[in-house]
Amino acid sequence: xxxxxxxxxxxxxxxxxxxxxxxxxxxxxxxxxxxxxxxxxxxxxxxxxxxxxxxxxxxxxxxxxxxxxxxxxxxxxxxxxxxxxxxxxxxxxxxxxxxxxxxxxxxxxxxxxxxxxxxxxxxxxxxxxxxxxxxxxxxxxxxxxxxxxxxxxxxxxxxxxxxxxxxxxxxxxxxxxxxxxxxxxxxxxxxxxxxxxxxxxxxxxxxxxxxxxxxxxxxxxxxxxxxxxxxxxxxxxxxxxxxxxxxxxxxxxxxxxxxxxxxxxxxxxxxxxxxxxxxxxxxxxxxxxxxxxxxxxxxxxxxxxxxxxxxxxxxxxxxxxxxxxxxxxxxxxxxxxxxxxxxxxxxxxxxxxxxxxxxxxxxxxxxxxxxxxxxxxxxxxxxxxxxxxxxxxxxxxxxxxxxxxxxxxxxxxxxxxxxxxxxxxxxxxxxxxxxxxxxxxxxxxxxxxxxxxxxxxxxxxxxxxxxxxxxxxxxxxxxxxxxxxxxxxxxxxxxxxxxxxxxxxxxxxxxxxxxxxxxxxxxxxxxxxxxxxx
Amino acid sequence: xxxxxxxxxxxxxxxxxxxxxxxxxxxxxxxxxxxxxxxxxxxxxxxxxxxxxxxxxxxxxxxxxxxxxxxxxxxxxxxxxxxxxxxxxxxxxxxxxxxxxxxxxxxxxxxxxxxxxxxxxxxxxxxxxxxxxxxxxxxxxxxxxxxxxxxxxxxxxxxxxxxxxxxxxxxxxxxxxxxxxxxxxxx
Amino acid sequence: xxxxxxxxxxxxxxxxxxxxxxxxxxxxxxxxxxxxxxxxxxxxxxxxxxxxxxxxxxxxxxxxxxxxxxxxxxxxxxxxxxxxxxxxxxxxxxxxxxxxxxxxxxxxxxxxxxxxxxxxxxxxxxxxxxxxxxxxxxxxxx
Numbered sequence: 001x002x003x004x005x006x007x008x009x010x011x012x013x014x015x016x017x018x019x020x021x022x023x024x025x026x027x028x029x030x031x032x033x034x035x036x037x038x039x040x041x042x043x044x045x046x047x048x049x050x051x052x053x054x055x056x057x058x059x060x061x062x063x064x065x066x067x068x069x070x071x072x073x074x075x076x077x078x079x080x081x082x083x084x085x086x087x088x089x090x091x092x093x094x095x096x097x098x099x100x101x102x103x104x105x106x107x108x109x110x111x112x113x114x115x116x117x118x119x120x121x122x123x124x125x126x127x128x129x130x131x132x133x134x135x136x137x138x139x140x141x142x143x144x145x146x147x148x149x150x151x152x153x154x155x156x157x158x159x160x161x162x163x164x165x166x167x168x169x170x171x172x173x174x175x176x177x178x179x180x181x182x183x184x185x186x187x188x189x190x191x192x193x194x195x196x197x198x199x200x201x202x203x204x205x206x207x208x209x210x211x212x213x214x215x216x217x218x219x220x221x222x223x224x225x226x227x228x229x230x231x232x233x234x235x236x237x238x239x240x241x242x243x244x245x246x247x248x249x250x251x252x253x254x255x256x257x258x259x260x261x262x263x264x265x266x267x268x269x270x271x272x273x274x275x276x277x278x279x280x281x282x283x284x285x286x287x288x289x290x291x292x293x294x295x296x297x298x299x300x301x302x303x304x305x306x307x308x309x310x311x312x313x314x315x316x317x318x319x320x321x322x323x324x325x326x327x328x329x330x331x332x333x334x335x336x337x338x339x340x341x342x343x344x345x346x347x348x349x350x351x352x353x354x355x356x357x358x359x360x361x362x363x364x365x366x367x368x369x370x371x372x373x374x375x376x377x378x379x380x381x382x383x384x385x386x387x388x389x390x391x392x393x394x395x396x397x398x399x400x401x402x403x404x405x406x407x408x409x410x411x412x413x414x415x416x417x418x419x420x421x422x423x424x425x426x427x428x429x430x431x432x433x434x435x436x437x438x439x440x441x442x443x444x445x446x447x448x449x450x451x452x453x454x455x456x457x458x459x460x461x462x463x464x465x466x467x468x469x470x471x472x473x474x475x476x477x478x479x480x481x482x483x484x485x486x487x488x489x490x491x492x493x494x495x496x497x498x499x500x501x502x503x504x505x506x507x508x509x510x511x512x513x514x515x516x517x518x519x520x521x522x523x524x525x526x527x528x529x530x531x532x533x534x
Numbered sequence: 535x536x537x538x539x540x541x542x543x544x545x546x547x548x549x550x551x552x553x554x555x556x557x558x559x560x561x562x563x564x565x566x567x568x569x570x571x572x573x574x575x576x577x578x579x580x581x582x583x584x585x586x587x588x589x590x591x592x593x594x595x596x597x598x599x600x601x602x603x604x605x606x607x608x609x610x611x612x613x614x615x616x617x618x619x620x621x622x623x624x625x626x627x628x629x630x631x632x633x634x635x636x637x638x639x640x641x642x643x644x645x646x647x648x649x650x651x652x653x654x655x656x657x658x659x660x661x662x663x664x665x666x667x668x669x670x671x672x673x674x675x676x677x678x679x680x681x682x683x684x685x686x687x688x689x690x691x692x693x694x695x696x697x698x699x700x701x702x703x704x705x706x707x708x709x710x711x712x713x714x715x716x717x718x719x720x721x
Numbered sequence: 722x723x724x725x726x727x728x729x730x731x732x733x734x735x736x737x738x739x740x741x742x743x744x745x746x747x748x749x750x751x752x753x754x755x756x757x758x759x760x761x762x763x764x765x766x767x768x769x770x771x772x773x774x775x776x777x778x779x780x781x782x783x784x785x786x787x788x789x790x791x792x793x794x795x796x797x798x799x800x801x802x803x804x805x806x807x808x809x810x811x812x813x814x815x816x817x818x819x820x821x822x823x824x825x826x827x828x829x830x831x832x833x834x835x836x837x838x839x840x841x842x843x844x845x846x847x848x849x850x851x852x853x854x855x856x857x858x859x860x861x862x863x
Contacts, residue, residue, distance in 0.1 A: 215626055303598050313747055313750065542758045
C-alpha cells in the first residue's frame with residue numbers, strides 16, 4: 001500500500017533519500033537528508049493529504065553518533081487493491097549532528113508540530129530553528145538550563161537544583177480588561193493546569209493554558225524498566241484510558257517481536273477497549289450536566305458510570321481494567337458467566353441511557369447552553385491535527401478503528417458518527433451515538449467470541465527494532481512508538497496521547513464565549529492532563 | 535517456626551476486629567463530625583501528579599451510590615475552607631510549589647491524607663528527575679490509603695480513620711501551648 | 722419537568738450501606754497480597770518482578786540473614802508476584818480496607834536464614850530455597 005507513495009516520493013525527492021525500509025507491514029521508514037526534510041514534510045501534508053500523527057526525538061549518539069528525529073504521517077490509501085478509507089503510515093527520519101543540536105522547524109507549515117518541537121527542545125536540547133513560539137513547555141522555569149532528561153547521559157534519578165519560578169504569559173491590555181488566573185490547583189476535583197483568561201465583563205478575549213504540571217518523567221522511566229514492568233507503567237499513563245494505552249504498548253511490542261496473538265485475545269481486547277469507551281462516554285455525558293447545572297442528569301450519569309465501573313471490576317478485578325493486558329495477549333480469560341453478565345448489564349445500561357438522553361438532551365435550557373458554544377472549526381481541527389470525538393464533531397472523519405484496523409475491529413461492523421457543527425452539543429451527541437455503537441460492537445463480539453488460548457508467552461524482544469502501536473481511546477488516537485534496546489528493554493518510548501494533540505485546540509475555541517461556558521467547553525473535550533504531561 | 539525461617543511479621547490480621555471498628559465508626563461518624571466541626575468536614579483534593587484514576591475514584595465518592603455528603607463531608611473549592619487535604623500523586627517537580635502553598639493556606643488543625651500508591655510511596659515512579667517520590671517526602675502525612683487506585687470504599691474507610699486522628703489532634707492542641715508553631719489562619 | 726421527576730422517582734434509592742455494612746469486593750478483585758510463609762522460601766523472584774519495589778530484600782552477609790519486606794504502601798496491585806511466584810506463596814486477596822495512620826503498619830517482614838557456598842564461603846541463598854531447588858554453589862562460583 002505504501003508503494004504508491006514511495007514511488008511518488010522517490011521521483012520527487014530522489015536526491016534527498018538515503019535509505020528506506022519496511023520493518024513491519026504498513027510502516028514505511030525513509031531516511032532523508034536533513035536539509036530536504038521540511039520540503040518532504042510539506043509535500044506529504046499539502047499534496048498527499050497526510051496528517052502528522054507524531055514526532056519523536058531520540059538520543060542515538062551511543063548507536064550512531066547523533067540525535068535522530070522521526071516524523072510520523074498517516075496517509076490515505078491509494079490504488080485499487082487498497083480497501084476504501086484505509087490508511088498507512090509513512091515515517092521520515094533524519095539525523096541531527098551532535099555538534100549542531102538544531103533542526104529546521106516545520107511548525108510554520110504544520111501547526112500540529114508546535115508542541116512536539118518544543119518538547120524536543122526541552123527534553124533533548126535540540127533547537128527548532130524558526131519556531132514561532134519557542135518558550136518552555138514540559139520543563140517549567142524551576143528547571144535549570146543545560147539538563148536534558150531524555151539524553152542518554154542523564155540519569156533518571158538526577159534531581160537538578162530548583163531555579164526561579166517566574167514565567168511569561170501573553171497579556172491582553174486595554175480599558176476594562178481583566179485577567180482571571182485559575183489553577184494549577186482547581187476548585188473541582190480535576191487535574192492541575194494553569195489557565196489565564198483575559199476578559200472584558202464576562203466575555204473572554206484570550207485564554208492561555210499552561211500545562212505539564214504533572215510531568216513525572218514517564219518516558220525516561222520506561223527506558224530503565226524491563227518491558228514486562230513497562231507494561232504496568234503504560235497502564236498508569238492515564239487512569240481513564242488505561243486499557244487503550246496498555247493495548248498500544250502491547251501491540252507495538254508484539255509487532256516488534258513478530259508474534260501473532262490468539263484470535264480470542266484480539267476479541268477480548270476489543271471488548272475491553274469498548275467497555276472503556278462506554279464508561280468514559282456515559283460519564284462524560286453526565287458530567288456535561290454538571291456544567292449546565294442540571295443535577296439530575298449529572299447524578300444519573302454518574303450512577304450509570306458507576307454501574308459500568310462495577311461491571312469492569314466484576315469481570316477484570318479492577319475498575320479501570322488494569323492488570324488484564326500483557327505482551328502476547330491477556331492475563332485473564334472471560335468465563336461464560338461473565339459473558340452473560342456483560343450482555344445483561346449492557347442491555348440494562350442501553351435502556352437507561354436512552355431514557356436519560358430523552359430527559360436531558362431536549363430541554364430548552366440545556367440546548368441553550370450547549371448549542372453554538374465553543375465552536376471548533378474544521379480548519380483549526382485539521383491544522384492542529386485534532387483527533388477523536390473533537391475531530392468527528394468538527395467534520396473530520398477520522399477513527400483509527402476503521403482507518404488502521406487493529407485487534408478485532410475488522411471483524412465487526414460499526415458506524416463512525418460524524419457531525420459538522422463543532423460545538424459542545426455536537427461533541428456530546430457524538431459521544432451519545434458512540435455509546436450505542438460501542439454496545440453494538442461488544443454484542444457482536446460476544447456473540448462470535450472464538451474459543452482457544454488467550455496468551456502467547458513472550459520471553460524476550462529483539463533489540464534496536466521499532467514499531468508503532470495505536471488505539472482509538474475514548475478521547476481519540478493514542479499513538480505509541482517504541483524502539484527496543486538489548487536485554488528486553490526499551491531504548492525510546494514515545495507516548496502521544498489523544499489529549500496531547502487536542503489540548504492546544506481548547507484555548508483557541510474559548511475566546512468569544514463567556515467565562516461560565518469555559519467549564520462546559522472544557523468538559524466537552526474532556527481531556528486528560530496526565531497523558532499530556534507524562 | 536523452623537530453623538531456616540527466623541521470623542515474620544504481618545500487620546493487624548484480624549479482619550473481624552477491623553470490621554467491627556469500622557461499623558462503629560460509620561455509626562458514630564455523623565456524631566463525631568458534629569462534635570468536632572459543627573456538623574461538617576471539609577475536604578480539599580490536591581492532585582500532585584497522579585494518573586487521574588485516583589481523582590475519578592474520589593469524584594465517585596460524591597455519586598449517588600457512595601454519597602459522601604450524607605456524612606456531612608464536603609469537597610470544597612479552596613484550601614482555606616478545608617480541614618483535610620486529600621493528596622494524590624507522587625508530587626511532581628512542577629507541582630511542588632503549588633502543593634506547599636496549598637498546605638500553607640489550609641487552616642490548623644489540618645490533616646493530610648495520601649491516596650493511592652503514588653502518594654503513599656511514589657508507587658511506580660519512585661524518586662526521579664520529575665517525581666519526588668511520595669507526599670510524605672514533602673508534607674507530614676496522617677493517613678495512608680494504599681491502592682492503585684483505591685476503591686471508593688477504601689477511600690471512605692481512610693476518611694473515617696482520619697476523623698479519629700483529627701479528634702486526637704484537636705484534643706492535643708487544646709492542651710498544648712498555642713503560640714508554639716501556631717500557624718492558624720482562621721480569624 | 723415531569724419527565725425529570727419521573728426519572729428521579731423511578732430510580733429509587735441506590736446508595737450503598739457502606740460502611741455500616743461490609744462491601745465485598747468481587748472474586749476477581751486484586752487486593753491486599755497475602756503471603757503464605759509456609760510455602761515461601763525467600764527465593765526473591767517476587768522482588769525481581771515487582772515493578773514498584775513494594776517487595777524488597779536485603780542480604781545481611783555477616784549474619785547470614787535475608788531480610789525480606791513487602792509494603793502495601795508501595796504496592797500497585799498488579800499481581801505480577803502472584804503470577805511469577807514459583808511456589809504459589811503469594812495471592813492477591815479480596816481485602817481492600819488498608820488505610821493506616823502509620824506506614825509501618827503496612828509492612829510485612831520476614832527473615833530467612835542464608836546458606837553459605839561450600840566453595841567460596843559466601844552466604845548466597847536461603848536454606849529453604851536450596852531445599853526446594855537444589856543449588857550447590859553460589860552464582861560467582863559456577
